[in-house]
Amino acid sequence: MNALELTGIRKRFGAVAAVDGVSCAVAEGEVLALVGENGAGKSSLISVACGLYRPDSGSVRAFGRELPPGDPRAAIEARIGAVHQHFMLVGPLTVWENVVLGREPRRRGFIDAARARREVAEGAERCGLAVDPQARVETLGVAAQQRVEIVKQLWRGARVLILDEPTALLSPQESAALLRTVRALAEEGRAVVFVSHKLREVLDVADRIAVLRRGRLVQISRRSETDADKIAGALIEGPATAPEASARQGERGPVLLTVRELSCASDRGRPALRGLSFELQRGEILGVAGVDGNGQSELAEVLTGLRRADGTASLGNDVSFHRSPAAARRAGVAHLPEDRQRRGLCLPLSVEENLALGHHALPPYARGPLIDRAGRREKARELIEGFDVRPADPLARAAALSGGNQQKLVAARELAGGPPPRLIVAVHPTRGLDPFAARRVHQALRAARDRGAGVLLISLDLDELRALADRILVLFEGRSAGEAEPEAGDDRLGRMMLGQEPARA
Amino acid sequence: MPDLRARLFRPARDPAWGAAAALLASFAVSFVAMAASGRDPVDGFGHLLSGAFGGPGPLGETALKTSILILTGLSVAVALIVGLFNIGAEGQLIWGALAAAVVGRLEVPGVMLLALLAAALAGGAWGLIAGWLKVRRGVHEVISTILLNWIAIHLIQGWLVPGPLAATGSGAHVSVAGTEAIQRGAWLPRLWPGTRLDLGFPLALLIALGVWFLLSRTRRGFEWRAVGAGPDAALAAGIPAGRRICEGMALSGALAGIGGALLILGTEHRYPGVFRTGYGFDGIAVALVGGGSPAATAIAALVFGALRAGATRLQLVGIHPSFAELTQGLAVLLVAAPRMFQPLLARLRGRDAVPP
Amino acid sequence: MNLVLDFAAPLVFAALGGVLSERAGVVNIGLEGMMRFGAFGAAAGAIASGSPWIGLACGALAGAAAAALHALLSLRFRANQVVSGIALNLVALGLVTYLLQSIFGSAGVSPEAPSLPRDRFGHTALAYAALVVPVLFQLWLSRTPAGLRVRAVGEHPRAAATLGVRVLPLRAVCVVCSGLLAGIGGATLSVGILGQFDARMPAGQGFMALAAVVFGRWTPLGAAGAAFFFAAADALQRHLSLTLHAADLRLDGLFLALPYALTLLVLALGIGRTRAPAADGIPYDPEART
Numbered sequence A: 001m002n003a004l005e006l007t008g009i010r011k012r013f014g015a016v017a018a019v020d021g022v023s024c025a026v027a028e029g030e031v032l033a034l035v036g037e038n039g040a041g042k043s044s045l046i047s048v049a050c051g052l053y054r055p056d057s058g059s060v061r062a063f064g065r066e067l068p069p070g071d072p073r074a075a076i077e078a079r080i081g082a083v084h085q086h087f088m089l090v091g092p093l094t095v096w097e098n099v100v101l102g103r104e105p106r107r108r109g110f111i112d113a114a115r116a117r118r119e120v121a122e123g124a125e126r127c128g129l130a131v132d133p134q135a136r137v138e139t140l141g142v143a144a145q146q147r148v149e150i151v152k153q154l155w156r157g158a159r160v161l162i163l164d165e166p167t168a169l170l171s172p173q174e175s176a177a178l179l180r181t182v183r184a185l186a187e188e189g190r191a192v193v194f195v196s197h198k199l200r201e202v203l204d205v206a207d208r209i210a211v212l213r214r215g216r217l218v219q220i221s222r223r224s225e226t227d228a229d230k231i232a233g234a235l236i237e238g239p240a241t242a243p244e245a246s247a248r249q250g251e252r253g254p255v256l257l258t259v260r261e262l263s264c265a266s267d268r269g270r271p272a273l274r275g276l277s278f279e280l281q282r283g284e285i286l287g288v289a290g291v292d293g294n295g296q297s298e299l300a301e302v303l304t305g306l307r308r309a310d311g312t313a314s315l316g317n318d319v320s321f322h323r324s325p326a327a328a329r330r331a332g333v334a335h336l337p338e339d340r341q342r343r344g345l346c347l348p349l350s351v352e353e354n355l356a357l358g359h360h361a362l363p364p365y366a367r368g369p370l371i372d373r374a375g376r377r378e379k380a381r382e383l384i385e386g387f388d389v390r391p392a393d394p395l396a397r398a399a400a401l402s403g404g405n406q407q408k409l410v411a412a413r414e415l416a417g418g419p420p421p422r423l424i425v426a427v428h429p430t431r432g433l434d435p436f437a438a439r440r441v442h443q444a445l446r447a448a449r450d451r452g453a454g455v456l457l458i459s460l461d462l463d464e465l466r467a468l469a470d471r472i473l474v475l476f477e478g479r480s481a482g483e484a485e486p487e488a489g490d491d492r493l494g495r496m497m498l499g500q501e502p503a504r505a
Numbered sequence B: 001m002p003d004l005r006a007r008l009f010r011p012a013r014d015p016a017w018g019a020a021a022a023l024l025a026s027f028a029v030s031f032v033a034m035a036a037s038g039r040d041p042v043d044g045f046g047h048l049l050s051g052a053f054g055g056p057g058p059l060g061e062t063a064l065k066t067s068i069l070i071l072t073g074l075s076v077a078v079a080l081i082v083g084l085f086n087i088g089a090e091g092q093l094i095w096g097a098l099a100a101a102v103v104g105r106l107e108v109p110g111v112m113l114l115a116l117l118a119a120a121l122a123g124g125a126w127g128l129i130a131g132w133l134k135v136r137r138g139v140h141e142v143i144s145t146i147l148l149n150w151i152a153i154h155l156i157q158g159w160l161v162p163g164p165l166a167a168t169g170s171g172a173h174v175s176v177a178g179t180e181a182i183q184r185g186a187w188l189p190r191l192w193p194g195t196r197l198d199l200g201f202p203l204a205l206l207i208a209l210g211v212w213f214l215l216s217r218t219r220r221g222f223e224w225r226a227v228g229a230g231p232d233a234a235l236a237a238g239i240p241a242g243r244r245i246c247e248g249m250a251l252s253g254a255l256a257g258i259g260g261a262l263l264i265l266g267t268e269h270r271y272p273g274v275f276r277t278g279y280g281f282d283g284i285a286v287a288l289v290g291g292g293s294p295a296a297t298a299i300a301a302l303v304f305g306a307l308r309a310g311a312t313r314l315q316l317v318g319i320h321p322s323f324a325e326l327t328q329g330l331a332v333l334l335v336a337a338p339r340m341f342q343p344l345l346a347r348l349r350g351r352d353a354v355p356p
Numbered sequence C: 001m002n003l004v005l006d007f008a009a010p011l012v013f014a015a016l017g018g019v020l021s022e023r024a025g026v027v028n029i030g031l032e033g034m035m036r037f038g039a040f041g042a043a044a045g046a047i048a049s050g051s052p053w054i055g056l057a058c059g060a061l062a063g064a065a066a067a068a069l070h071a072l073l074s075l076r077f078r079a080n081q082v083v084s085g086i087a088l089n090l091v092a093l094g095l096v097t098y099l100l101q102s103i104f105g106s107a108g109v110s111p112e113a114p115s116l117p118r119d120r121f122g123h124t125a126l127a128y129a130a131l132v133v134p135v136l137f138q139l140w141l142s143r144t145p146a147g148l149r150v151r152a153v154g155e156h157p158r159a160a161a162t163l164g165v166r167v168l169p170l171r172a173v174c175v176v177c178s179g180l181l182a183g184i185g186g187a188t189l190s191v192g193i194l195g196q197f198d199a200r201m202p203a204g205q206g207f208m209a210l211a212a213v214v215f216g217r218w219t220p221l222g223a224a225g226a227a228f229f230f231a232a233a234d235a236l237q238r239h240l241s242l243t244l245h246a247a248d249l250r251l252d253g254l255f256l257a258l259p260y261a262l263t264l265l266v267l268a269l270g271i272g273r274t275r276a277p278a279a280d281g282i283p284y285d286p287e288a289r290t
Helices: A042-049 A072-077 A095-100 A113-126 A142-155 A172-187 A199-205 A228-235 A296-303 A325-330 A340-344 A351-356 A373-387 A403-416 A435-450 A462-468 A490-497 B002-008 B015-036 B041-053 B056-081 B089-103 B111-137 B141-160 B200-217 B219-229 B231-236 B241-268 B279-290 B294-317 B322-336 B338-353 C002-023 C031-049 C052-076 C081-104 C125-143 C145-155 C157-162 C167-194 C205-215 C220-243 C252-269
Strands: A002-013 A016-027 A031-036 A057-062 A080-083 A160-164 A191-196 A208-213 A216-222 A255-265 A271-281 A285-289 A310-315 A333-336 A423-427 A454-458 A471-476 A479-484
Touching: A002 A042, A002 A191, A016 A031, A016 A042, A016 A057, A016 A191, A016 A208, A031 A042, A031 A172, A031 A199, A042 A057, A042 A080, A042 A160, A042 A191, A072 A080, A080 A142, A095 A113, A095 A142, A113 A142, A142 A160, A142 A172, A172 A191, A172 A199, A172 A490, A191 A199, A199 A228, A208 A228, A216 A228, A255 A296, A255 A454, A271 A296, A271 A454, A271 A479, A285 A435, A285 A462, A285 A490, A296 A423, A296 A454, A325 A333, A333 A340, A333 A403, A340 A403, A340 B231, A351 A373, A351 A403, A351 B219, A373 A403, A403 A435, A423 A435, A435 A454, A435 A462, A454 A462, A471 A490, A479 A490, B015 B041, B015 B279, B015 B294, B015 B322, B041 B056, B041 B294, B056 B089, B056 B200, B056 B219, B056 B241, B056 B279, B056 B294, B089 B111, B089 B141, B089 B241, B089 B279, B111 B141, B111 B241, B111 C252, B141 C205, B141 C252, B200 B219, B200 B241, B200 B294, B219 B231, B219 B241, B231 B241, B241 B279, B279 B294, B279 B322, B279 C081, B294 B322, B322 C052, B322 C081, C002 C031, C002 C052, C002 C125, C002 C145, C002 C167, C002 C205, C002 C220, C031 C052, C031 C081, C031 C167, C031 C205, C052 C081, C052 C167, C125 C145, C125 C167, C125 C220, C145 C157, C145 C167, C157 C167, C167 C205, C205 C220, C205 C252, C220 C252
Parallel strands: A016 A216, A031 A191, A031 A208, A080 A160, A160 A191, A285 A454, A285 A471, A333 A423, A423 A454
Antiparallel strands: A002 A016, A002 A057, A208 A216, A255 A271, A255 A310, A471 A479
16 A cells, blocks of 8 residues: 555646646555755745645645645645755744644643653664753754754654655765665665755665656656656656766966954854965866865955954955955955845846846946936846846846746846856855756856956865866865865765865965 | 727736725725715815915925824835835934924024934934844834834823923923924925915925935945845945944835924924824835835825815814825725735636627 | 732733734734723723623623734734734724714713722732733743744744644634633723723834833733733822922923833843844745745
């Protein structure tokens, strides 16, 4: 009998069909992988499966019984548990409170806290997942929070475990540990739905692989009957993306950015950078690798003037270019921020206004203290065409654009909207983008490098760093853990990211 | 006529139509409420209309009230533009009123302009406090402006006006007298003999025009809007977001302060001992119905101004003027929840979709 | 100092209402309006029935009904919660005056209403309840399953929803109960203290309760403590104006401004890191795409 069976699921958001008639099933003891580009409907499909979304049509069955649509409780009772991409944890509560929430053990009307703590500790130990039940969740790191999520579902007796992009924020070693846990859970007889877009992981862990494209199921096959090429072919319409040559065209120029002993604190007041030093040359893409939270975000913020730091960073001879965002911008620093919706765009404003943002005091956007409406419109049309922003409407609200087009909008503005940038700080520039939008952004970064700009590319995606960077700098606990050539293997980069490879002289 | 229908049923998407629908609906509900309490609603609304528009006197009253509401409405709207919800127009207004009453007593040429300026400064300063607290201290402006309102009310009306600034001769126990009268030269000239219409009305319209120009045509206005639309993105783009928020709140307070000055220089001619305006709170309603656009805010101010002016006539048929507040509250209620109309519209559309 | 307990009771109830609503993630600027409905409902109910206890129940229900409107607007129709609260205050201002005049023929005060019995210290049962309820509320919030769910829903509603907690119904119940408490606070003013309804009620007490919520860092005991502190400042002012003839100096305004100024100061100095619940004021859309 199938543990979870989806039949003819359809779900629309406004005019967009997120899931368009998908049927699939997973049996006990089996790992089913769901792969697809961004926006292919993976997240919507699993949200239907665990009752968060009510499907427009179709049915969800668990162990043969049909579940009422759009009822998360029914899904939980049917022992379906999901670990979402964005963790569903309440930060200020403790680990055990998060685990028992909604099914609290009671004693005389109060929560039986002692029992809850004991059970959570025992449950975690049984699965080999180390967590402290008393810790407040917001003080834990990403991998630990994920363990809390899994323990939470297991404590609730989940027989079907849905994992949505579980490795997105983990280091290679942490990912490997997770994949082992997943296999172990399946061998215990649980059904696992593993959502990912990383083909290697999927081929490692899955028994069967289902490929989604534009809300439809285009292929489902046993692991033994498929391979990476077949899946990639089903994943992407038209010709598969061929790896592009990254060869630099111009010669590497003189040193552009010198960072010496840079230190700063994180938002929580803990040390984030601890004496980081490196150099970046003109016409070079320097990749920055590292497990999330080792100072990458703070480094980008320091260089773009958004965060104060000790130590020196000089752009050419300018040592105070990062005293404020405005100063950094005047010095020729462009920024593709980590959180493009919050930091990159004013979502309620129009596309043309967003394209002018930051350059809005300069021609052709302004004439003296007034806005040059005609000039701004014309420039906007030019940028929209150059970066293929869709819809090609300067008056569309930025909020109405898809994630990929929003990123193209930010890239258009930062790379071509104003005077040519000297230093480009790009943080996870293709996170959440489909391969086409990602390629567009990569092209733009390469083009900027070839014009002589220096690019600091911060990414968690090793494949992206390899494809794009001329050198890779690995950050560990706010310091350099050394540099590697783009050809370095996963093990070596992984060890450096975990601080186990001594930095080379 | 699919064209007309498309236009009629735009309200769900178009805020201007949504606001108009909300206004109409709130009038309809008050109409029913009037009938339910045993009065003749047609008669009542007749009095309301004649009290607002029936002749020069009522027209003057409507214009007078409209001009104050334009200013307090713009005050709230400008704060919304920079992303802050200014509940504090009332406090800013009474500081402006007090400043106008104090400066208006000076025997200097151009005292009227000076009083207006002082009111703008006083209101602006009070607004700036909330902006500064938000930017520097992370104090939510809804909380701080509520607190600042009550601080202003108690300081001015519980201490300054009956105490240090009380008119001499009014005596310690005749606190209703208020402050000393202002100079004749500070009075806003009346524009229409026989009515109370004064220079305040054209002045308010001119200010509304200025605010519109500032917001939609200048770089600074663009920066304000960017900060309101996405403070982090504006900051990352090199706009000093904190400073822009403070500027916006100062302008917001200055507008409310000028509103207070119009009351003092136009009609009261002193800071009265009993001064319950409510214009600051009504400004919130005006701005919300106006949806943050200066032009729509002016129109909403006209509607509520007429309602306020007309409501005084309702007493003739035994209805308390608080009726105006009721209608206004209902309008905000309905504007607040545009989704309320969606099922209704969907049903209307659905019915239309069936071919006859 | 006997006055403190009497003055504090309405503030305590309204502030607890504010804590409940905001901990569940719904901003409640409408406390003032809910108190007003409660005060009027209690007076009207007591006059009609002749019993102050029935009046108290009517007041609580009137507050709850007003809160139900806030819940409907802000939860069902996802209105901005601040706007919805302001609208509620405006409606309360107009409608209650309108009803006062329609029912009792006066826009100033209602006829005298039967008021709650007082013990030999001159306190009503509500004054003592104001001492006990905050403690019970604190225990409930921190130790019971329902309390845990309320805290979770105010911090991260989607997380709670994935675990089967029904976010919107839970928030609705909290908002309605918040109105119930604010209504009792209002009733304390009319059938508890004054013995009639005055058109000016609650004269800013709802906003002062809101200040107490913030001052008390969104905890029941903190908010109640702040309410007592504010009431003490008020009592002190009255005491001084009687003994020192401060009335002639017209300093009452300074004293009345004090609680607000202190709250602002505490916020401005960031004493003890005041932090609102993370999801406070953010409408929850169960179908939103994450």
